[in-house]
Amino acid sequence: MFLLLVLFKGGALAQQVEVLWLGHAAFRITSTAGKVIVIDPFLKRNPRAPAKYKDLKALGKVDLILVTHGHGDHVSDLPELAKMSGAAVVINFELGNNLVALGMLDGSKTIAMNKGGTVAPLGPGIKVHMVPAEHSSSADLSQLKPETAGVRYIDGGVPVGYVIELENGFRIYHTGDTDVFGDMALISKFYKPDLALVCIGGHFTMDPERAAYAVRELIRPKQVMPMHYGTYPVINRTPAEFKAALGNAPIKVLDVKPGEALRF
Ligand SMILES: [Zn+2]
Numbered sequence: 020m021f022l023l024l025v026l027f028k029g030g031a032l033a034q035q036v037e038v039l040w041l042g043h044a045a046f047r048i049t050s051t052a053g054k055v056i057v058i059d060p061f062l063k064r065n066p067r068a069p070a071k072y073k074d075l076k077a078l079g080k081v082d083l084i085l086v087t088h089g090h091g092d093h094v095s096d097l098p099e100l101a102k103m104s105g106a107a108v109v110i111n112f113e114l115g116n117n118l119v120a121l122g123m124l125d126g127s128k129t130i131a132m133n134k135g136g137t138v139a140p141l142g143p144g145i146k147v148h149m150v151p152a153e154h155s156s157s158a159d160l161s162q163l164k165p166e167t168a169g170v171r172y173i174d175g176g177v178p179v180g181y182v183i184e185l186e187n188g189f190r191i192y193h194t195g196d197t198d199v200f201g202d203m204a205l206i207s208k209f210y211k212p213d214l215a216l217v218c219i220g221g222h223f224t225m226d227p228e229r230a231a232y233a234v235r236e237l238i239r240p241k242q243v244m245p246m247h248y249g250t251y252p253v254i255n256r257t258p259a260e261f262k263a264a265l266g267n268a269p270i271k272v273l274d275v276k277p278g279e280a281l282r283f
Contacts, residue, residue, distance in 0.1 A: 082141055190210055
């Protein structure tokens with residue numbers, strides 16, 4: 020029986036990492052050992068989130084939540100998901116501590132840190148590196164606490180991205196919302212991402228041409244999944260434009276639909 024269990028746990032499927040795109044910048048990543056990481060929970064008001072995920076319970080168990088910055092389109096479901104799941108939350112220092120002070124996060128489960136830091140809240144097999152992003156951050160009370168009158172934005176610290184190193188060595192870089200910046204080359208040098216989740220929508224972030232430059236010249240991942248496009252009319256650029264801008268760069272573009280999961 021024990022042997023069977025070992026064989027089953029060591030089977031081909033169990034060795035894979037699953038990456039589920041939930042639309043916009045929201046992802047659910049399931050590690051080879053079944054640890055579940057959600058990035059930027061924005062589902063109920065996310066026009067591109069699949070209908071079933073408007074009910075946060077559809078995410079199943081969640082062990083860890085990573086937050087790139089405080090804008091509503093990245094955190095509007097953070098308080099509810101954190102409470103419901105009991106997951107640890109990795110978040111920038113000011114935003115994390117402000118959300119704890121507002122009663123939206125549990126301080127004992129909040130890992131408020133900063134760029135350059137690495138944590139392993141799921142055990143030594145999974146490392147989470149907080150890396151720079153070139154954007155802004157603030158906590159939007161109109162989404163997080165609509166009953167608050169008189170002030171809309173409070174200090175949300177700095178925007179960040181993440182590199183997640185999983186048990187099998189697979190490395191995923193989520194850029195967060197960002198313009199292209201030269202130090203993406205350092206992120207590439209330090210962490211050598213296998214898969215990059217890259218914003219391409221323009222207006223608030225890189226557009227397809229700038230994202231193509233970032234991926235081809237600086238990040239240099241093996242595979243790239245475009246995100247943060249098509250959610251609103253103002254970010255209506257497309258993966259086709261991104262592919263065209265990448266030209267013949269030896270990087271595989273994974274053009275998935277929200278709700279689709281890929282295994283690596
Ligand atoms: Zn955004």
